[in-house]
Amino acid sequence: MSTQPEPGTGQGEENPPYEQAREELIEVVRRLEAGGTTLEESLTLWQRGEQLAGICQAWLDGARERLEQAIASDDED
Known part of the structure; x- marks a missing residue:
């Protein structure tokens, strides 16, 4: 389980924070x-936009997974 995007998707910085x-x-x-x-x-910008959208989605997916785990853990108590 990874909460960060895969390496190699950023320019200069491989795993920028979600906000960045x-x-x-x-x-x-x-x-x-x-x-x-x-x-x-325009094509270069589009490609970078696709990369950034993937990075953001990976962060959001990781956050959703952690939230679901926390809720499941609370339900078990």
Whole structure:
């Protein structure tokens, strides 16, 4: 059971905290929505956005799993 994303998904930092990944994802979306980038830049941003979304989802899945375990543990008591 892992509560952190798999290594190798970040740029410079392999497992950024959820908040950092979310903030970077917001910035990527903002830049894509604003337009004005080349096709190559847009594709690079899109790929990074996909990576960041995966990192955020991994953090949320881990948090959900821990919460479910804590609830199950409380139910056993």
